[in-house]
Amino acid sequence: MEQDHHTTLTPDTPVRYLKGVGPKIAQRFEKLGIQTLADLLCHYPRRYIDFTQPYSIAQAPLDTECVVRAELLAKNGGRIIPGGRRMDRATAGDEVSTLELTWFNNPYALQKLEIGQTYYFQGTVSGGFLRRQMINPQVRTAQQIESSPLQPIYPQTEGLPSGTIARCIRQLLDHAELLGEPLPEEMLKKYRLPGKAEAVRSIHCPACAEAAAGARRRLIYEELLVLQLGIGLMKHRAAAATSAPMRRIDPAPFWESLPFAPTGAQRRAVAEILADMAGEGAMNRLLQGDVGSGKTLVAAAAIWACIRNGYQAALLAPTEVLATQHAEGLNRLLAPFGIRVALLTGSTKAAARRTTLAAIRGDEADLVVGTHAILSENVEFARLGLAVIDEQHRFGVRQRGALAGKGESPHLLVMSATPIPRTLGLLIYGDLDISVLDELPPGRTPVKTRCLSGSRRRELYGFLDREIGAGRQVYIVCPAIESDPCAPSEGALKAVKTYYEETAQALLPNRRVGLMHGKLKPKEKAQVMTDFKAGQLDALVSTTVIEVGVDVPNASVMVIEDAERYGLSALHQLRGRVGRGAAESWCFLVSDHSGEAVQKRLKFLCSTTDGFAVAQYDLETRGPGDFFGSRQHGLPMLQIADLMNDTRTLHAAQSEAAALLAADPLLRAPEHELLAAQVERMFRQAGAMN
Ligand code: ADP
Ligand code: MG
Numbered sequence: 104m105e106q107d108h109h110t111t112l113t114p115d116t117p118v119r120y121l122k123g124v125g126p127k128i129a130q131r132f133e134k135l136g137i138q139t140l141a142d143l144l145c146h147y148p149r150r151y152i153d154f155t156q157p158y159s160i161a162q163a164p165l166d167t168e169c170v171v172r173a174e175l176l177a178k179n180g181g182r183i184i185p186g187g188r189r190m191d192r193a194t195a196g197d198e199v200s201t202l203e204l205t206w207f208n209n210p211y212a213l214q215k216l217e218i219g220q221t222y223y224f225q226g227t228v229s230g231g232f233l234r235r236q237m238i239n240p241q242v243r244t245a246q247q248i249e250s251s252p253l254q255p256i257y258p259q260t261e262g263l264p265s266g267t268i269a270r271c272i273r274q275l276l277d278h279a280e281l282l283g284e285p286l287p288e289e290m291l292k293k294y295r296l297p298g299k300a301e302a303v304r305s306i307h308c309p310a311c312a313e314a315a316a317g318a319r320r321r322l323i324y325e326e327l328l329v330l331q332l333g334i335g336l337m338k339h340r341a342a343a344a345t346s347a348p349m350r351r352i353d354p355a356p357f358w359e360s361l362p363f364a365p366t367g368a369q370r371r372a373v374a375e376i377l378a379d380m381a382g383e384g385a386m387n388r389l390l391q392g393d394v395g396s397g398k399t400l401v402a403a404a405a406i407w408a409c410i411r412n413g414y415q416a417a418l419l420a421p422t423e424v425l426a427t428q429h430a431e432g433l434n435r436l437l438a439p440f441g442i443r444v445a446l447l448t449g450s451t452k453a454a455a456r457r458t459t460l461a462a463i464r465g466d467e468a469d470l471v472v473g474t475h476a477i478l479s480e481n482v483e484f485a486r487l488g489l490a491v492i493d494e495q496h497r498f499g500v501r502q503r504g505a506l507a508g509k510g511e512s513p514h515l516l517v518m519s520a521t522p523i524p525r526t527l528g529l530l531i532y533g534d535l536d537i538s539v540l541d542e543l544p545p546g547r548t549p550v551k552t553r554c555l556s557g558s559r560r561r562e563l564y565g566f567l568d569r570e571i572g573a574g575r576q577v578y579i580v581c582p583a584i585e586s587d588p589c590a591p592s593e594g595a596l597k598a599v600k601t602y603y604e605e606t607a608q609a610l611l612p613n614r615r616v617g618l619m620h621g622k623l624k625p626k627e628k629a630q631v632m633t634d635f636k637a638g639q640l641d642a643l644v645s646t647t648v649i650e651v652g653v654d655v656p657n658a659s660v661m662v663i664e665d666a667e668r669y670g671l672s673a674l675h676q677l678r679g680r681v682g683r684g685a686a687e688s689w690c691f692l693v694s695d696h697s698g699e700a701v702q703k704r705l706k707f708l709c710s711t712t713d714g715f716a717v718a719q720y721d722l723e724t725r726g727p728g729d730f731f732g733s734r735q736h737g738l739p740m741l742q743i744a745d746l747m748n749d750t751r752t753l754h755a756a757q758s759e760a761a762a763l764l765a766a767d768p769l770l771r772a773p774e775h776e777l778l779a780a781q782v783e784r785m786f787r788q789a790g791a792m793n
Contacts, residue, residue, distance in 0.1 A: 112140060112278055112281060113140075113281065114139060114140060114141035114281050114282060114283075115139045115140075115141065116139060116140045117129070117138060117139060117140075118132050118137060118138065118139065118140060118142070118143055118271070120140075121140075121143075121271050121274055121275070122274060123270070123271065124271060127262075128262075128263065128267070131260055131261070131262050131263040132263065134260045134263075135258065135259075135260050135263070140275060140278070140281065141281070141282060141784075143271060143272060143275060144272065144275055144279060144281075144282060144303055144307075145282075145303070145742060146257060146258070146268065146272070146742075147257075147306050147307075147319075147322065147742055147743050148255030148256055148257050148306065148307065149256055149257065149258055150256050151253035151254060151255055151256065151309070151312075151315065152168070152170065152225055152253070152254040152256060153170070153252070153253055153312070154170050154223050154225070154243055154248040154252050154253070154254065155248065155252045155253075156170070157170045157171055157172035157223055158170065158171050158172070159171070159172070159173075159197050159198075159199065159200075160173055160195075160196070160197050160199065160200040160201065160202045160228075160235055161197075161199045161200045163228045163235070164228070165228055165229060165230075166227060166228070166229055167227065167228075168225070168226065168227050169225070169226075169227070169228065170223050170224070170225045171195075171202060171223070171224045171225075171228065171237070172197070172221065172222075172223050172224075173195035173196055173197045173202055173221065173222065173224065174195060174196060174197065174219065174220065174221045174222075175193060175194075175195050175216050175217065175218050175219065175220055175221075175222060176193075176194045176195055176196045176201065176218065177193060177194045177218065178191075178192075178193045178213060178216075178218065179192040179193055179194060180192065181210055181213070188207050188208055189207065189208050189209075189210060190205060190206070190207055191205070191206045191209070191210055191212065191213045192204065192205050192206075193213055193216070195222070195224065200235060201235070202224070202228070202235050202236065202237060203230075203234065203235070203236035203237070204224065204236070204237055204240055205236065205237070205238050205239070206238075206239055206240075207238070207239060209239065212239075212242065215242075216242060220244075221245065222242050222243065222244060223242070223243040223244075223245070223248060224237055224240040224241070224242055225240055225241045225242075225243070225254075226238065226239060226240035226241065251308050251309075252309075252310075252311065253309050253311075253312065253315060254269075255269055255272075255306075255307055255308070257269060257272075269307075272307050273307070273308070276303075276304050276307060276308060279299075279300040279301075279303045279304050280300045282299050282300060282303060283299065283777045284298055284299045284300075284777070285299065285325065285329075285777035285778045285780075285781055286299070286325060286328070286778075287774065290759065294324060294755070296317075296320065296321040296324060297317055297318060297321050299321075299325070301318070302317075302318040302321040302322055303318070303322075304318075305317065305318035306318040306319060306322060319743065320752070322742075322743050323743050323744040323749050323752055324752050324755070324756060325781075326741055326742060326743055326744045327744050327749065327752055327753050327756035327757075328756040328759055328760055328778075329778065329781045329782050329785050330741070330744075330756070330785065331753075331756050331757050331759075331760035331761075332760045332763065332764065332770065332778060332782050333782045333785055333786045335760050335761065335764045336764070336769070336770065336782065338387070339764065339768055339769070345382075345383065345384060345385035345386075345512050345513070345514060346385075346512045346513070347380075347385075347409075347412075347414050347486070347487070347488035347489070347512070347513055347514060348383075349380045349381050349408070349409065349412040349414070349488065349514075350381060350412060351377060351378070351381035352377060352381075352408045352411055352412065354370075354373055354374075354377065354404050354407075354408065357403075357404050357407045357408075357440075358370075358404075360436075360439055360440070361400075361436075363544070365397075365400065365404075366396075366397065366540070366542045366543070366544055366545070367542060368392070368396070368539070368540040368541055368542040369397055369400055369401050369404075369540065371538070372390055372392075372401045372538040372539075372540060373401055373404045373405065375388070375536075375538045376388060376390075376401070376404075376405045376408075376516060376538065377404075377405070377408055379514065379536070380405070380408065380409065380412075380489070380514050385512040385513065385514050385515065386489075386514035386515060386516065386536075387514075387515050387535050387536060388515070388516050388517070388535060388536045388537070388538060389517050389518075389519065389535040389536070389537045389538070390402075390516060390517070390518045390519075390537075390538050390539075390540065391518075391519055391520075391537060391538070391539050391540070392518075392520065392539065392540025392541070393520055393540070393543070393679075393713075393714035393715070394520045394675065394676060394678075394679025394680075394714065395543060395544075395547065395679050395682060395683055396520075396540040396541075396542070396543055396544075397540065397543075397544050398493070398518045398520075398540060399429065399432060399433075399493075399654075400436075401518075401538075401540070402418065402491045402493070402516065402518060403433055403436045403437065405489060405491065405516055406418070406433070406437065406442075406470055406489060406491065407436075407437060407440065407442070409488045409489035409514070410437075410440075410442050410469045410470065410488075411440075412488060413486070413488075414486050414487065414488025414489065414513075415463070415466065415468065415469055415470070415471070415484050415485060415486050415487050415488060416469065416470045416471075416487070416488060416489040416490070416491065417470070417471045417472075417473075417477055417484070417487060417489070417490045417491065418433070418470065418471070418472045418473075418490075418491040418492075418493065419473065419474070419475065419477055419478075419490070419491065419492045419493065420472065420473070420474060420493045420494065421474070421493070421494045422474065422648065423448045423449065423450060423474055423625045423628065423629070424628055424629070424632055424648060424649070424653060425493065425494070425653065426446065426448050426472055426473050426474050427446065427448070427629050427632070428632070428653060428654060429472050429493065430444055430445075430446040430472040432654070433470060433472060437469075437470065442469045442470060443462075443467065443468055443469045443470070444468070444469070444470045444471075444472060445459050445462055445463065445468035445470070445471050445472070446459075446471075446472050446473060447459050447460075447463075447471055447472070447473035447474075447476050447477055447482070448473050448474045448476050448625065449474060449475075449476045449625070450624070450625035450626065451476070459471075460481060460482060460483075463482060463483065463484055463485070464483050464484070464485055465485060466485035466486060471484075487513045488513055488514060489513055489514045489515075489516065490513050490514070490515050490516070491515075491516045491517075491518065492515075492516070492517040492518065493518050494518065494519065494520070517535065520676065520679070520714065521672060521714075521718060546685050547682060547683075547685075548682065548685075548686075548687055548688065549682065549712045550661075550678055550681055550682035550688045550689065550690050550712060551687070551688070551689050551690070552678065552689075552690040552691075552692065552708055552709040552712075553689070553690070553691055553692070553709060554666075554691075554692045554694065554702070554705045554706060554709055555691060555692070555693055556693070556694065556695055557693055557694075557695045558695075560606070560610070560693065561610065563662065563691060563693070564610035564611060566660075566689075567579075567611065567642065567660060567662070568611060568613075568614065570659060570660050570689075571611070571614050571641040571642065574657075575657060575658070575659040575660065575686060576635065576638065576640070576641055576642065576643070576655065576657050576658040576659070576660075577641070577642045577643070577658065577659070577660040577661070577662065578642075578643050578645060578649065578658055578660070578661045578662065578677075578680055578681070579607055579642060579643065579644045579645070579662040579664065580645055580646070580647060580649070580661070580662065580663045580664065580677055581598065581599050581602045581603075581644060581645065581646055581664050581665075582598060582646075582664060582665040582668055599618070599620045599644065599646055600618070602644060602664070603616070603618045603644045607642060607644045611641070611642055614641040614642055615639065615640050615641045615642070616640065616641065616642045616643075616644060617631050617634060617635055617640040617642070617643045617644065618631070618643075618644050618645075619631045619632070619643055619644070619645035619646070619648055619649065620645065620646045620648065621646055621648050628648070631643070632653070635655060635658075636655050638657065643658075647669075647673070647677065649677075649680060653680055654680075654683060655680070655683070656683040656684035657684055657686075658680060658681050658683070658684075659681055659682075659684065659686045659687065659688040659689065660681060660688065660689045660690075660691070661677060661678055661680055661681045661688075661689070661690045661691070662690075662691045662693060663677055663678075663690070663691065663692050663693060664693045665693070665694060666692035666693060666694045666705055667694045667696040667698075667701045667704075667705065670721050671704060671707065671708055671717045671718075671720060671721045672714075672717055672718050672721050674692065674705075674708055675708065675714055675717045675718075677690075678690040678708075678712075692705050692708065692709070704720075707720055763775070763778075770782065
């Protein structure tokens with residue numbers, strides 16, 4: 104530990120105070136979300152390498168990481184190989200076989216070892232039955248293994264491998280008490296959990312597998328308790344009396360202004376919303392409805408009622424394309440009532456922005472539609488009464504909190520097309536009431552979905568050409584290579600452009616084909632969308648920028664190239680861009696992937712248009728990983744707990760959190776100070792707890 108004499112360590116001490124952590128390493132730690140000593144102590148290992156159960160050379164599984172116990176028989180010398188790398192070799196053996204060991208660019212590894220001694224070699228065994236070898240093994244002595252039999256493997260990042268992280272954490276273990284004990288004594292007793300410092304020490308450096316498991320159990324419990332407390336606190340805040348008391352308003356005039364009748368489900372949802380808004384507490388409602396069920400119209404009715412009550416409303420959308428579309432659509436619906444709609448996005452120019460901000464502050468804008476730019480601090484509403492968040496799954500609990508913080512306690516409506524299994528829904532949206540749109544507007548024909556291989560692309564384009572000839576428009580979604588973190592973004596751009604030029608334009612020579620991708624300037628994006636909407640473009644080649652929300656009813660065909668790259672829910676969202684008009688609509692999933700599982704997955708999508716069934720299938724076959732990426736549900740990232748597998752602990756944590764909050768609703772009691780700080784830390788990122 105390298106520190107000034109006068110620095111005392113605190114949980115908030117930056118990691119660069121550790122020995123061996125300079126600015127560069129500190130930066131890499133930051134990539135892992137680690138800034139402070141507390142962050143580092145709470146960076147838990149993903150798994151362990153168990154040195155207590157070594158294999159003999161002959162029995163070691165091939166091509167899998169394992170530990171082999173053998174005697175060092177000979178050092179075979181080092182040399183520089185072509186290319187300038189240094190190579191050191193040795194031979195180890197047991198009663199039956201020998202193992203060739205090779206290290207590259209690591210002359211020290213072998214120096215420390217003695218011939219005739221027995222060691223534990225960890226690495227991947229390769230080769231045949233007669234000649235087995237291991238490249239760059241890690242070596243341990245029996246003594247080392249006695250003191251730490253399980254080697255922790257940490258989530259790592261480039262330039263910061265697990266071993267380096269382990270060394271940094273080891274320096275800190277004597278200071279684990281720094282973290283304090285957030286859990287009440289009785290709780291530890293009741294669930295037979297180890298104390299915090301002990302658990303942290305054990306998870307990083309367990310004496311045995313049971314100790315690691317016990318530590319894990321305790322830390323999972325704590326994390327889930329903190330999560331539940333955070334959600335509980337938000338709910339409590341939300342349940343506060345609203346600062347925007349409203350009269351109950353009859354939606355009839357709004358319904359009558361429409362060119363079509365609302366569906367029964369839309370009427371029901373609006374009735375529930377208006378009742379909430381006329382209540383004493385602030386509304387906190389989730390509107391769930393499959394793609395195309397008409398959520399925007401429900402939001403429009405709520406906004407209309409809010410503004411009729413003399414308040415302002417805000418609508419938050421996840422992309423600029425969608426925000427722009429909503430601003431136009433809502434303006435069309437609401438302008439007849441004299442409602443003034445403003446658009447605010449990241450690309451709103453400075454001058455326009457100033458005017459808009461002044462209008463919002465001065466109560467001259469009734470409805471503000473925008474992207475997360477609305478959340479920025481200098482946006483001040485005169486009288487915010489209702490905040491609507493579209494495509495909630497793209498935002499999070501955190502943003503939800505930040506937007507709610509804009510008014511004192513405005514009413515909140517969040518909308519999502521991602522159906523979530525009920526029990527999990529209760530957890531994730533535990534602070535929300537739910538309205539469901541379980542009915543599509545009339546006159547829709549279900550989208551016909553087909554899988555095909557790239558060899559039939561010419562045939563497919565023939566079909567597209569005929570559809571365009573019949574007055575329809577088509578989307579062609581190209582692989583979003585951008586989603587691959589290893590692919591340079593230039594490469595991604597090239598892929599879309601190349602496809603656009605060499606495939607789409609070439610195969611639709613007489614049609615107007617547009618190009619849309621994430622790298623376009625917002626203005627250019629808006630222009631492309633406007634052209635497409637106005638029918639100035641016949642086909643739109645796009646990355647998944649158009650995945651959410653876009654609404655062009657005349658578009659009747661969706662082609663998705665390299666369909667196997669996406670989860671079914673994402674494909675379902677994309678498919679939802681068509682089938683919005685009366686025309687028969689099609690979705691083509693193009694894939695050259697012949698894997699059985701992939702084909703089965705795509706076939707499943709062909710067999711159903713039910714978003715709930717799709718989500719369920721995704722959850723079962725791809726596991727909760729996708730589903731519970733923080734992008735999907737917007738909960739804070741969890742360090743150690745797994746919402747799907749730790750359900751029993753979750754339920755325990757849920758009831759304990761409820762009991763704690765019943766006694767201390769704002770978590771202000773001195774004995775809850777540490778817990779409150781943990782909640783704060785977990786939810787801190789976007790200021791959800793403001
Ligand atoms: P989503 O729920 O996916 O956000 P949208 O709000 O974009 O769906 O609505 C899909 C389409 O259905 C839009 O073109 C909208 O104008 C239309 N729509 C919504 N409600 C009705 C209705 N009651 N009758 C006819 N069309 C409707
Ligand atoms: Mg929508």
